[in-house]
Amino acid sequence: MLQESMIEYGYRRIIITMVVMLCAILELLDVTIVNVALNDLQGNLGATLTEVGWVATAYAIGNVIIIPMTSWLSQQFGRTHYFAGSIVLFTICSFLCGQSNNIFALSVFRFLQGMGGGALLATSQTIITEIYPTEKRGQAQAIFTLGVIIGPSLGPILGGYIIDNYSWPMIFYINVPLGIIAALLSFQYIRSPQYGSKKSAREVDWMGILLLAAAIGSLQFVLERGQEEDWFNSEIITILSVIAFFGIFFFIWRELTCTHPIVNLRVLHNKNLLMATILSFIYGFGSYGSTFIVPLFTQSQLGWPATDAGLLVAVSSISSIFVLPVVTRLNKMGVKPQYLLAAGMLLFAFNCYWSRNILTPHTDIYTFFTVLLFRYIALNFFVVSISNIAFATIKTNEIADGAAFTGMLRQLGGSFGIAVITTYISRQQVFHRNTLVSHLVNADPAVQHRLLAVQQSFQGKGMPVNIAVKSSYKLLDISVNQQATILSYMDVYLAVSMLFLLAVPFVLLTKSAHKSAPAADLH
Template identity: 50%
Template sequence: MKNSDSLVEYGARRVIIVVMAILCALLEIVDTTIVNVALDSMKGSLGVTLEDVAWVVTAYAIANVIMVPMTAWLSQQFGRRNYFVASIMVFTVTSFLCGNATSMEELIVFRFIQGLGGGALLVTSQTIITEIFPLEKRGMAQAIYGMGVIVGPTLGPPLGGYIVDNFSWPYIFYINLPVGIVATLLAINFVKSPRYSEKRKVSEVDWWGIILLSTCVGSLQYVLEHGQQDDWFHNQVILFLSIITVLSAIFFFWRELIAKYPIVNIRILKNTNLAVGTVLTFVLGFGLYGSTFIIPIYTQSILGWTATDAGMLLVPSSVMTGLMMPIIGKLLQRGVPQKYLVSMGFAIFFIYSLSVYYMMTPYTSSANFFWPLIIRGVGLGLLFVPITTLSLSTLRGSEIAEGAAFTGMMRQLGGSFGIALITTFIYRDSQKHRINLMSHMDITRDVVAQRLQVYQQMMIAKGATAQEALARAYKMLEGQLIKQVMVLTYADAFLYLGVLFVVCIPFVLSIKQGKAAINPADAMH
C-alpha cells in the first residue's frame, strides 16, 4: 500500500468526505433499529405473525455480522472505492425493494441483501475518515466517526416511530433513497483507493473459511434472535443450529490456523491488548444495545408512551455523547491513557444503571429520565473511542485492519447477545417477582382489601353491578400486580447491566499501554 499521507485531505474536500462517510455509517446503524417500531404495522399490512415479521430484523443482522469480518479482504480484492460504492448502491436499491415488497418472503430476502450491502458501510466509513486526517489528529477522526456509531442506534426508534405514526412503514426504507444516491455520487468523486498488495487468485481464496464463518455467525445470530420466543433448547431448530454454531466455530478456527491466506487472521488474538479490547468491545455493544432495548419497552408497556415519545427520550443521551466525542479526541491527542478514560466510562455507566434502578416506578416521568440519560451519554462517550484505540495500540501494519475487523464484529455480536440475554432475563425474573408479590396478595390483609374495595366502588360508579364490579376489581388488581412485576424486572436488568460494567474496570486498568502512535490508515478496511 502506498503511504497513507497521500490519502490525507484538507479543507472542503475533507469536510465533504467526512459528511459522506458519517451519512453512510448512520444509514447502516439507523436501519438496524428503525425497523423495530414498525414490526406491528408490517405484521398487519402483510398478514403475518410476529414470529414471521421478526425475520425482517434477523435477516438483516445475520447478513451484517457475516460481512463485517470479510470487509478488509473484499476491499483488497476489488479496491476500496469500488467496494464501498457498490455497497452503497446495493443498500440503496434494496431499500427501495424493501419498501415495495408485497409479501413477507420478498421483504426478508431484500432485507438480507440490504444487510450484505450495509455490512461494509460501517467499517469502511471508519477507515475513510481515519485516513483523510493527518496522523496527529487520528484521535479526533475516531471521535468524529464515534459520533455516528453511538448516536445512530438511538436515532432509529424516534425516527421510525414518527414515520409509522404519520406515514406508513415502507417509508422507513424510502428515506434511505435520497441519502444513498447523494452518498454514491460523493463516494465516486471524492473517495480514493489505497494501492493494495497483489490480489489473491480464485484458487487462493479461503472459500472454506468464508463458508464456515457464514454458517457460524448466521446460525448464532438466529439462535440469539429467536431463542427466547422459541423456548431455547427445547426447540429442535434452536438446538440444531446451536450444535451447528459450535461445530462450525471449531472448524473455522482450525481452518484459519492452517490456511495459507486465511479470511480472518485468528493468530492476531495472541496480542493481549486486542484480546482484552475485543472483550471490552463486546461488553460495550452489550450495554449500548441492551440499554437502548429496555427503555423503549419500559416506557411504552408500563408508562403508556407512544413509539415516538419513547424514541425521543433517548435523544438527550445521544446529544451528550456527540458533545463528548471531540473532548475525548482532544484528550487522546494530549496523551491521556485510554485505559483511564475507559475505566471512567465504565464507572459512569454503572452510576447511570444504578440511578435508573432506583428511579423506575409505574409512574416515572420523562423529567426523571433526563439526568440519568445525560450521565449515560457521558459514559458512552468515554468508552467508544478509547476502547477502539486501546485495542489497536500495540498492533502494527496490516494487523491493525485485522484487529479493527474483530472489534467491529464483536460490537455487533455484543448487541445481539445483550438483547437475547436481557429478553430471557426479563421473562424469568418476572416469574420470580410474580411469585413473590402473589404471596403478599392476601385478601385478608387490610391494605389489599381496601384497594379491592376502592376498585369495586369505581366500577359501581360507572354502572356495573356489585358482582361485575368485584370481578373487574380483581382484574384491575391483577393488572397493577403485573405492572409492578415488570417494573421490578426492568430495574433488575439495569442493576445487573451496571454490575457487568463495574467488573470490567480492574481488567481495563491492568492492560499495558501502547507507546507508539496508532496509524489505522496503514491497512484499514
C-alpha cells in the same frame, strides 16, 4: 501490502469524512428504525409476529456475516469499488424493501441490505482512520463515534415519526437519495490502497467463508429468536446452537492454518486490539441493550407513543457533541485512554444503578431525559477510549482487520445483550409475580380493604355487584403484573451495572499507546 500513507488533506478529507459518517449513520439507523414499524408491517403484510420478526433478524444476520470479510473483500475488489458497491447494494435493497408486498421478499431484501450495510460500517471506520495522520487518529475515532452513538438513537424517533405520519415503506425510501449521493462521492473521492495481487479462485478460502456464514448466521439466529422459540426447548434453536459452536471452532482452526485466510485472526496477537475487541462486545451489550430497554419500558409500561419514546432517546444523545471534544482534549493532555475507559465504565455502571432507582409506573419524561443524558456521557468515554486503545498501537496494514473484529463483536454484543435482557426480563417477571402473589392472602385485612375499596369505586360508577367484584380482582392482577414487570426491569439494570463494574480491572491490563502516537486534537 498496504501502502504506507492514505492520508488526505484539506477539502478532500472533509468530503470523505462526511461521506463515511453518513454511511455509518445510515447503516446503524437501519438497525433500529424498523423496530417501531413491526406492528404496521404485521398488519399490512398479513404476517404473524414470528414472521415479521425476521425483518429485524435477517438484517442482523447479513451484518455479522459480512463484517469479518470486509478486509479481504476490499483487497479483492479494491477499496473504492467495494465501498461504493456496498452503498449501491444497500441503496437498491432499501428501495426493494419498500416495494415488497410479502414478508418473505421483505426479509430477503433486508438480509441483502444488511450485507451492504455491514460492509459500510466496518469499511467506514477503516477509511476514516487511514485518512488522518497517526497523531490525529484520536480525532478520527471521535468523529466516527458520533455515528456509532447517534445512528441507533435516531432510529426510534425517525421510525416513529414516519409510522405516525406516513406509511412503512418510507422508512426504507429515505435511504435512497442519500445512498445515491454517497455512492457518487465515494467513486469520486475515496482512494483504494495498493494491495498485492488478487487471489485466484483456487486460493480463495471458500471453506472459511462457508464456516463463517454457518457459524455467525446460526449464532445470530439463536440470539435473535431464542427467547421467542423458548430456547433449548426448541429443536431448531438446539440444532443451530450446535452448528454455531462447531462452526466457530472449525472456523478458528481453519483460519489459523490456511495459507490465504478469509479473516486474518493473527492480527489479534496485538493484545490491545484483542482487549478492545472483547470490550467492544461489552460495549455492544450495554449500549444496545440499554437503548432497547428505554423505548420498551416507556411504551409498554407508561403508555407513551412510539414518537415520544424515540424522541427521548434521540434528544438525550446530543450530549455526545459536547463530550467528545472533552474526551479527545483529555487524551491530548496525556490522560491514558485506559483511565478514561475505566472512568466511562464506572459512570455507565453508576448510570444503570441510577436508572434502576427511577423506574416507577409514573416516571416522568424529564427524569428519564436526565438519566439518559448522563448515560451518553459515559458511553462517549467508553467508545472513544476503546478505539484509541485498539488503533493507537496497530500497524497501518492491519487497521481494516482490526475494524472488522471490533465491529463484528460490537454487533454480536448488541444481539447477545438484547437476547439476554429479554430472556432475563421474562423470567424475572414470572419470579416476581409468584413472589408477590404468595404475599396476597385473601384473608389478609389489607388485601380485603384494597379489594373492597376498588369494588365500591366500580359500584359507584353504576357497575353491578358481581361484575364489580370480578373487576376488582382483575385490577389487582393487573397491578401485580405491572409491579412484577417493573421489578424485572430493575433487576436488568442492576445486572448490567455489575457486569461493567467487574470488567473495569481488565481495562487496566492494556498497554499505553506509543509515544509516537500522541492523542489527537478535535479542533
